[in-house]
Amino acid sequence: MxxxxxxxxxxxxxxxxxxxSSSTDEDALARLADGMLxxxxxxxxxxxxxxSPQLQARLREQERAVALARVTMDTAAPTSLRTAIDGxxxxxxxxxxxxxxxxxxxxxxxxxxxxxxxxxxxVALVRGGTATPxxxxxxHLALAAAMFPAPAANRSGSYVLAVHASGTGGxxxxxxxxxxxxxxxxxxxxxxxxxxxxTVFYRASSGARVGxxxxxxxxxxxxxxxxxxxxxxxxxxxxxxxxxxxxxxxxGHTCVIAGRSVTSGTLLRLATNGEDTT
Amino acid sequence: xxxxxxxxxxxxxxxxxxxxWALCGSREDAEDLVQETFTRVLAKPRIIRxxxxxxxxxxxxNTFASRFRTEQRRPKTAPTSDEYEPVDTHSPSLQRxxxxxxxxxAISELPEDFRLAIVAIDIVGLSYGEAAxxxxxxxxxxxxxxxxxxxxxxxxxxDVSRAQGSAGRGRSEPDRSLR
Numbered sequence: 487m488x489x490x491x492x493x494x495x496x497x498x499x500x501x502x503x504x505x506x507s508s509s510t511d512e513d514a515l516a517r518l519a520d521g522m523l524x525x526x527x528x529x530x531x532x533x534x535x536x537x538s539p540q541l542q543a544r545l546r547e548q549e550r551a552v553a554l555a556r557v558t559m560d561t562a563a564p565t566s567l568r569t570a571i572d573g574x575x576x577x578x579x580x581x582x583x584x585x586x587x588x589x590x591x592x593x594x595x596x597x598x599x600x601x602x603x604x605x606x607x608x609v610a611l612v613r614g615g616t617a618t619p620x621x622x623x624x625x626h627l628a629l630a631a632a633m634f635p636a637p638a639a640n641r642s643g644s645y646v647l648a649v650h651a652s653g654t655g656g657x658x659x660x661x662x663x664x665x666x667x668x669x670x671x672x673x674x675x676x677x678x679x680x681x682x683x684x685t686v687f688y689r690a691s692s693g694a695r696v697g698x699x700x701x702x703x704x705x706x707x708x709x710x711x712x713x714x715x716x717x718x719x720x721x722x723x724x725x726x727x728x729x730x731x732x733x734x735x736x737x738g739h740t741c742v743i744a745g746r747s748v749t750s751g752t753l754l755r756l757a758t759n760g761e762d763t764t
Numbered sequence: 765x766x767x768x769x770x771x772x773x774x775x776x777x778x779x780x781x782x783x784x785w786a787l788c789g790s791r792e793d794a795e796d797l798v799q800e801t802f803t804r805v806l807a808k809p810r811i812i813r814x815x816x817x818x819x820x821x822x823x824x825x826n827t828f829a830s831r832f833r834t835e836q837r838r839p840k841t842a843p844t845s846d847e848y849e850p851v852d853t854h855s856p857s858l859q860r861x862x863x864x865x866x867x868x869x870a871i872s873e874l875p876e877d878f879r880l881a882i883v884a885i886d887i888v889g890l891s892y893g894e895a896a897x898x899x900x901x902x903x904x905x906x907x908x909x910x911x912x913x914x915x916x917x918x919x920x921x922x923d924v925s926r927a928q929g930s931a932g933r934g935r936s937e938p939d940r941s942l943r
Contacts, residue, residue: 551913575802
């Protein structure tokens with residue numbers, strides 16, 4: 487912007503009848519030809535061009551070259567090249583890059599897996615070995631470490647990932663990358679009180695992370711919390727120890743999205759897929 | 765600053781291919797250059813500032829400088845007549861693609877500084893600021909180089925505006941003394 491203003495001032499000071507090939511003229515003519523000169527500077531220069539046949543010829547040259555370059559815009563990369571590059575951008579490669587130190591090392595996740603199992607066992611014991619998992623237990627899984635690389639986006643629809651929640655008859659996980667910037671970063675599958683729980687982890691460019699768990703089988707008991715309703719679906723916003731969570735149901739199955747250092751508003755936005763809440 | 769998203773790079777294949785063609789002067793070398801560039805970029809996570817396209821242009825230029833310039837000094841092989849596929853030379857789309865090929869070839873014959881300037885701005889579509897950053901030069905320098913590159917290209921295709929209007933009818937032979 488500052489450069490354009492400087493250019494404009496220099497162009498204004500320039501003698502209209504001059505035929506010199508100063509760099510000021512070159513700058514201004516180049517920018518005028520491709521529309522990168524500001525409106526005011528363009529008007530000034532066009533007035534000078536009208537008075538000078540030489541400037542007219544020089545501008546025509548620039549415009550002709552720009553038009554020639556545009557002729558090449560229809561040239562597309564051959565399919566073979568596109569296929570080769572698509573192979574480089576394959577989701578597995580991206581998923582591996584998501585892992586710490588660039589490589590997936592499952593044994594590093596073992597302590598976390600054992601800790602989660604212990605927490606779940608203790609919670610189950612305290613609750614008298616209930617046969618139904620709780621939302622709190624599910625939230626712990628949503629806050630746990632990933633066990634597998636991130637699922638890829640489903641090619642047939644950009645808003646869902648190519649992974650379904652187990653025991654739900656095929657409920658897909660959303661792909662947020664297009665409209666919220668949150669990107670799938672990992673996956674885990676657990677069995678909680680004989681219920682299959684599938685969790686997809688998402689990460690924002692800021693580094694914040696959330697887990698989205700879907701519990702197979704019948705719906706769980708929803709905890710107390712603030713209620714928001716979107717398109718007839720009730721979303722319950724609550725908090726645990728140093729984390730927030732949102733719980734709701736999809737096709738009769740309980741979904742939990744939880745995260746630390748993430749506001750409940752953000753969780754709600756992810757849960758509702760960006761819809762406004764009431 | 766943000767992390768380069770590999771999934772978003774697919775949309776830049778076409779402009780990078782055109783840019784590579786204009787740098788190398790042959791579509792086969794352009795394919796190799798683009799593939800090599802993407803391989804390098806995707807080899808590890810990248811943190812970028814600004815536009816992805818500018819970053820890719822910079823990577824393309826670096827790959828070209830480090831590998832292709834050396835290779836281009838080696839003798840080239842040309843396809844024999846058996847390798848050419850029979851084509852309908854009256855097809856308008858074919859004529860247009862032949863014209864595009866001629867233009868890209870002409871750009872590839874410009875001096876390197878001029879070539880890079882016109883490729884970054886007119887072929888890849890970067891702004892002057894982005895192009896200056898991608899090429900590591902001042903904005904004023906790139907504008908001057910762009911101006912002169914365009915002058916040469918316009919001189920090499922003196923009748924092209926009329927030829928475009930008549931879809932390739934009787935365009936005069938371009939003057940290829942660009943250097």
